[in-house]
Amino acid sequence: MKDREKQLVFNGPYGDSCYLYVDYKKSLGYKFGESSLYSLRYMDDFFKKYSIGIPFLTKEMAEDYTAKRGNESAKTQHTRMSLIRQFAIFMNNTGYVFYVHPKELIPIVKKFTPYIFTRDEINSILKVVDNLAATPWSIHYHLIYPMLFRMLYCCGLRINEALSLKNSDVDVKNGILTVTKAKLNTSRLVPMSKSLTDYCKIYVMKMGLDMNSTGYFYPSRDQGKYNRNPVYVKLKQFMKEANIFTDGSVGPRVHDLRHTFSVHSLEKMVADGQDIYCALPVLSTYLGHRGIESTEGYLRLTQEAYAGIINLMSPLYESVFPEVTFIEEQ
Known part of the structure; x- marks a missing residue:
């Protein structure tokens, strides 16, 4: 685990199994990020009130954990029910006896409806990012965003796939991206259009990138991986400038480009x-x-x-x- 994850200690009745569960989920290709780790620790802490020696889970214990609390949203309860169900299945597969919360009892959560940009809206966003100016705190800011948003839209990449690209993953000669360790640990080759490949060549020249190196294609100020959080914020700013959505509205997400x-x-x-x-x-x-x-x-x-x-x-x-x-x- 990463150092930040090591600081998250599981010391409840399922503590040892929680570490194994995290490793198991990651072996399947799931990221199991910080929020998932905190949810798992909360679950482990919740059952401290029970006198548990050898780990087990009864129906009553599961219902106690999954019961609706106050005015919490269906999504919050859905997350808790899904977690205890998946954890119980894992524990049963490793030889313990855990009650599995029925899938049909998990509340259905309405998903976010994706926004499909029109081609005019895409062109408006590109016009905004193409006119960005360099900033003192990020000398490559005005170069990264025009390239990044073109790649997200033209190749349908997930944001983390794009930001994880190394220079050696971008074949500007043949116009092919190598996406490695994507969702569920899959890898694939992604051909680019000629126009996007040509734009990549210009970007590489302006950035002064060594395409044979293992440096990031979208480098941060310290040459590490560019953080995706500012990208979410900047997209909203760019869309506002392009008159696509107004203040106070949720607006489209970066993932909607995919x-x-x-x-x-x-x-x-x-x-x-x-x-x-x-x-x-x-x-x-x-x-x-x-x-x-x-x-x-x-x-x-x-x-x-x-x-x-x-x-x-x-x-x-x-x-x-x-x-x-x-x-x-x-």
Whole structure:
């Protein structure tokens, strides 16, 4: 574990098993970040009130832990129920006797509806970032954001995939990105368009990057990995300047650029006459999904704008497009 994670001590009745559970989840490719670690520690601490020797979990104990508390949201309760259920399954697989909270009793949480940018909106955002000025606290600020947002939209990368790119992962000669250790520990090659490849070459020249090095393609001030949190903040700022959303509204997310790439790409493939039966698996592979089911969740198509695609795909995926309930983690 990282040093920050080592400081998070599990000293409840399931403490030793919690460490093993974290390692198990990570072995499957899940990030299991700081918030998940704190949730797991809270669960471990909760059961300190029970006299437990050899770890076990009864139905009554599980219901005590999962009971709704005050005015908490369904999402908060959903997270707690999901955690105790997954942990119980893990413990049963390692030889203990744990009650497994029924999946059907976990409340359904309404997912965030993805925002699909129009091409005019994408162009407006790019116009804003192309006119950024250098700042004293970040001398490469005005170079990084135009490159980053073009790559997110044109390649459909997850934000962490883009920011984790090393110079050696970006083949500017052949126009190919090598995305390593992506979600679920998968890796893939991502071809870039000629125009994006040409833009990469200009970016590399202006940044003075050594493309044979292991340095980051989007370096921070200390040459480490660029932090994704400022990217979230800056996107809102750029969208406001582009008149896409106003103060007080939630507004689109960085991850919605990936959704937008998916929709626009499928639209183009269909317009080019590609068979829809072939287009969706191709898009799924490009995005790094294990199956087309995940890609389906990305395709929030409106009848007005994408009626042609919906009509072609409705015999196969009639239930997919009216409303999306699946949103991938960033």
